[in-house]
Amino acid sequence: MSQRARYAHIKTSVASLGVLVMLTGCTTLPGSTAPEVVSSYASSPSLEEVAEPTPGNPADLMLRDFFSASAHPLVNHEAARRFLTPEAAQNWKTGKDIFILDRIDIASNGSASANKVTYAVRGNLIGSMGVGGVYHPMFTGYETTYDMVKVNGEWRIANLPDAVVVDRSDFTSAYQPHPIYYLGPQGQHLVADRRWVYTRQQSLSSSLISLLTAGPQENLQRGVRTLIPHDATVQTRSLDDGGVSVDFTGMTGLNQQERDLVAAQVVWTLASSDVRGPYVITADGSPLSEQNGREWQVEDVSKLDPQADIAMPLRAVLDGQIVDISENQPTPMSGWVNGQYNESVAVSPQGSVFAVVTGRGDSERKLLVGAEQEQPQTVVTADSLTRPTWGSDADTIYTVVDGKQVVRLVRRELGAIERSNVDMGVLRRVDGKSTRISMFRIFRDGVHAVMLINGRVYTTVLENDDDGGKRLGALTQVGNQLGDTAISVDWQPDGSLLVGTRSSDAPLWQVAADGSISTQLPSRNLSAPVVAVAATSTVVYATDARALMQLNNMESDRRFWREVPALQGQRAVAVLAN
Numbered sequence: 383m384s385q386r387a388r389y390a391h392i393k394t395s396v397a398s399l400g401v402l403v404m405l406t407g408c409t410t411l412p413g414s415t416a417p418e419v420v421s422s423y424a425s426s427p428s429l430e431e432v433a434e435p436t437p438g439n440p441a442d443l444m445l446r447d448f449f450s451a452s453a454h455p456l457v458n459h460e461a462a463r464r465f466l467t468p469e470a471a472q473n474w475k476t477g478k479d480i481f482i483l484d485r486i487d488i489a490s491n492g493s494a495s496a497n498k499v500t501y502a503v504r505g506n507l508i509g510s511m512g513v514g515g516v517y518h519p520m521f522t523g524y525e526t527t528y529d530m531v532k533v534n535g536e537w538r539i540a541n542l543p544d545a546v547v548v549d550r551s552d553f554t555s556a557y558q559p560h561p562i563y564y565l566g567p568q569g570q571h572l573v574a575d576r577r578w579v580y581t582r583q584q585s586l587s588s589s590l591i592s593l594l595t596a597g598p599q600e601n602l603q604r605g606v607r608t609l610i611p612h613d614a615t616v617q618t619r620s621l622d623d624g625g626v627s628v629d630f631t632g633m634t635g636l637n638q639q640e641r642d643l644v645a646a647q648v649v650w651t652l653a654s655s656d657v658r659g660p661y662v663i664t665a666d667g668s669p670l671s672e673q674n675g676r677e678w679q680v681e682d683v684s685k686l687d688p689q690a691d692i693a694m695p696l697r698a699v700l701d702g703q704i705v706d707i708s709e710n711q712p713t714p715m716s717g718w719v720n721g722q723y724n725e726s727v728a729v730s731p732q733g734s735v736f737a738v739v740t741g742r743g744d745s746e747r748k749l750l751v752g753a754e755q756e757q758p759q760t761v762v763t764a765d766s767l768t769r770p771t772w773g774s775d776a777d778t779i780y781t782v783v784d785g786k787q788v789v790r791l792v793r794r795e796l797g798a799i800e801r802s803n804v805d806m807g808v809l810r811r812v813d814g815k816s817t818r819i820s821m822f823r824i825f826r827d828g829v830h831a832v833m834l835i836n837g838r839v840y841t842t843v844l845e846n847d848d849d850g851g852k853r854l855g856a857l858t859q860v861g862n863q864l865g866d867t868a869i870s871v872d873w874q875p876d877g878s879l880l881v882g883t884r885s886s887d888a889p890l891w892q893v894a895a896d897g898s899i900s901t902q903l904p905s906r907n908l909s910a911p912v913v914a915v916a917a918t919s920t921v922v923y924a925t926d927a928r929a930l931m932q933l934n935n936m937e938s939d940r941r942f943w944r945e946v947p948a949l950q951g952q953r954a955v956a957v958l959a960n
Contacts, residue, residue, distance in 0.1 A: 429454065432461045441499050441530045441537040442488050448539060449486055453548045453556035455580065462546070467531065467538045475544040479510040483524055486549045497532045508550065508862075509898060511557065515577035516599045519897030521862035556581055559898065560655045561877070562593050563647050563688060564606040566828055567846055571774045572650055572688040573606045573827045574877055575599055576896045587626045587657045588618040594651050595630075601856050604845035605829045608647070609640045625660040625677075626652060633665035641670050646683040653680050654688070688827070689875055691919055692731050697957040698930060698949065699724055702742065704957065707948050718750075718758050726769035730776035731826060731959040735793075737770035737779050749781055751791065751799060761791050761799050768821055772960045774828030780804070782833075785818040790852055805853030808842070809835075812857065825873045826960060830895060832879055837866030839881055841895060860897030864888075870925075873960075874917040882912025882924060890915070890924055904933065906942035916956040923956035930954040 432454050433447040448465035463471040483505030491502040507524040511517050529541035548556075558581050561574035575598050579589050595616045598606050614632035621627055628648055636644065649661050661678040663670040674682055684690075696707040697715075702723035705712035714720055719727075722740045725747065729736055734754055741747040747767040752758030761779075768782040779791040788804040809817055812835060821834040824844070831842050831854070843855035861868065861881055870882035879893040880903075889910040890903045903922070914925040922933045924943070929952060931943040945951070 429456060429461050434461065435465055435536065435538075437536060439537065442490075442501065444537045445488060445501055445503075445528060445530065445539065446486070449548055450552050452546050453480070453552040454582070455480075455546075456582075459546065465539055466542070467533055467540045470538075470540055470542065474542065476546045477544060479512050480546045480548060480553070481507060481524075482509045482511070482553045483547060483549050484508050486547075491527055499530050499537075501528050501530065502526075503528060503547075505549070511553075511578055514593060514596065514599060515557070515579055517559075517576070517578055517896045517898045519858060519860055519862065521859075554899075559894070559896075560586075560590060561651065561688075562590065562598075563650045563654070564594075564598050564602070564608045565643060565647065566774060567605070567607060569607060569643055570686075571827050572646065572686050573602070573829045574688060574895075575602050575606075576877075576894070576898075578898070585618065585620060586655060587620065587628075587652055590651050590655060590657070591616055591618045591628055591648065594647060601858070602829075602843055605843040605855060609636060609644050610647070611635065621662065624658065625662060626657060627662045628664070630663075630665045630670070633670075636665070638672060641665065642674075642683075643686075645670055645674070645678050646686040649678050649680060649683050650686065650688055689919075691875070692826070692959040694729065694731075694959040697727075697729070698946075698954040699727055699957060700949065700952060700954040704736075704738075705954075707946065709948065711948050712952075712954075715754070717754055718752065718756075719754060722750075726767075726955070727957055728770040728772055728779070729957060729959055730772045731774070732776045735776045737772070737781075739767045739770065739781070749779075749791075751779060751793070759797070759799055761801065762789060768819065769823075771822060771824045773824055774826060778828070780822060780824055780831075782819045782822045785820065788819070788822055788854070802851050804844075805847055805851065808854045808857055812840075820869070821871050823872050824960070825877065826875070830873075830877070832871050832873065832895075834868050834871055837868050839864065839868050839871060839879070839893065841879075841897070858897060860895070861891060861893040861900050862897075863900060864891060869911055870913055870915050872915050872917070874922075875919045880915040880917055880922065880924075882915045884911040886910045889926065904941045904943070907931070908943045914955040916958045918958060923958075925953060925955050928953065930956060 433450040451461040454461045459476050485505050487504045488501050491500045504525045507520050507522045509517055509519045526543050528539055530537050531540045557578040559576050560579050562577055563572040566573050577593055583589055595610055611632050614630055617629045619627050645663055659679050662676050663678055669676040698705050700712055703714045704719050704727055705714050719736050723742050724738050726739045738750045739747055747764055748760050749762040749767055750758040751761050764783045766784050770779050770781045772779055777793045782788050790802050790804055792800045817835050819833050819835055824831050829844055833840050839861045840857045840859050842857050845853050845855045847853045867883040867885045868881050869884050872880050877895050881891045881893055883889055888902045889905050889908050889912045892901045892903055909927040912924050912926050916923045920936050924931050930946045930949050932946050933943050
């Protein structure tokens with residue numbers, strides 16, 4: 383059973399571990415080893431300060447320590463096996479996934495004796511981590527039992543499910559997320575593949591580069607490129623004088639441009655995880671690049687900086703007009719961009735090209751596209767259009783027509799615009815007879831996308847089809863705890879999501895792109911519904927029930943929302959790049 387099939391299968395509550403074990407047993411994941419493959423590329427870390435059986439501990443505390451130790455995969459989960467009876471330790475099959483609960487509730491089940499007790503363990507299953515540190519969000523109930531007996535006067539687990547189960551806090555203490563960078567389809571942008579890596583590594587760089595060499599996770603494979611040959615091998619080590627040495631073999635078929643792109647993948651994968659250079663990169667015994675030689679710095683690949691700030695003035699849509707925001711007042715822009723009532727707008731990350739949806743009320747909507755000083759083209763007309771979203775450049779635009787069809791618009795030479803439908807066959811797998819897409823947003827890498835379907839948040843990847851077009855990859859629902867309350871969504875520069883809701887208790891959330899973490903943002907002075915969101919690296923913008931609000935991420939001591947000074951008392955929508 384593939385990963386995609388496994389996720390289609392997990393739709394209902396896992397009422398017992400028997401179901402969970404069945405799912406684990408039929409899973410096929412990339413590679414043939416357990417999750418500790420992430421940590422097996424370096425010298426063996428130690429198990430110091432990992433929970434171990436404490437003499438005289440009560441049974442329930444012993445069981446809790448077992449779950450804490452289960453987060454550590456070293457030596458076939460040796461730390462966790464110390465809590466088992468000898469027979470159970472020999473027979474326990476850990477499987478290939480680690481299952482994560484939001485919490486672990488323990489209560490005795492039935493009558494207990496002086497030498498035997500059974501505990502019911504309950505919680506919400508919020509995700510699993512498979513081979514290669516790939517996280518898969520889930521949201522379903524979990525309940526099973528653990529039998530404990532006394533061995534030489536100490537409590538040990540005698541009967542347990544064949545699965546590794548941990549709670550969220552122990553998981554995030556033992557593993558941390560790191561981006562592995564691959565190339566976009568045109569090789570002009572880097573695309574992050576988020577992986578969870580064991581924190582007790584003696585060489586984080588070895589793990590990261592080994593994951594890079596192994597290739598992207600399944601859901602990303604059809605949306606990105608990697609120039610590292612599938613049969614290439616790599617050795618990574620720390621240098622005595624500082625920096626990292628990365629030695630590839632099997633790279634003889636690459637030209638100089640391709641080698642430079644491989645260097646960008648290596649450097650940004652390491653630098654984004656605070657592994658400092660210089661980065662000495664060789665291929666088959668020679669420097670990777672004739673121009674750069676053996677040694678690389680971040681500055682050598684700065685053109686592909688995946689988190690470079692995009693210089694763009696703050697604008698807003700206010701009463702159907704696009705305005706520039708200064709310190710004191712909004713100033714309407716001149717030219718065609720304000721020649722009509724504007725419902726929404728997107729500005730390209732390069733070239734200041736505007737994509738504007740016009741119309742209001744029951745009138746039809748039109749999508750106009752053009753540079754600020756040019757005459758626009760009307761490229762789409764429909765009953766409804768979502769706010770446009772640009773790809774990774776100033777040539778490709780996406781919008782959703784009538785809540786059903788994602789369309790792709792490509793600006794060609796001489797001003798021609800080519801329209802095509804994005805293959806959306808994957809939506810047939812979404813529960814519900816009537817699916818309506820209310821928002822569709824592309825990340826700056828041009829590959830990752832997020833959409834709101836019937837108030838729920840889904841991420842996907844824009845894949846290349848066999849005819850040169852685009853299709854939506856497998857959908858992943860994230861932010862499950864939000865239910866169907868989401869009404870706005872957009873990307874933050876770091877690749878996480880901002881989600882605005884209609885819930886007065888939790889109006890704004892930050893959600894990791896892989897669904898692993900959902901955090902409610904401060905809500906002081908913010909009133910639901912939050913109908914629009916946007917962010918720079920330092921400021922978050924949200925249009926709530928009253929006005930356009932801002933939250934400065936750099937002011938840790940002032941975590942409350944304030945109105946944008948130039949727009950006090952006015953309900954506007956912030957416009958940033960894309």
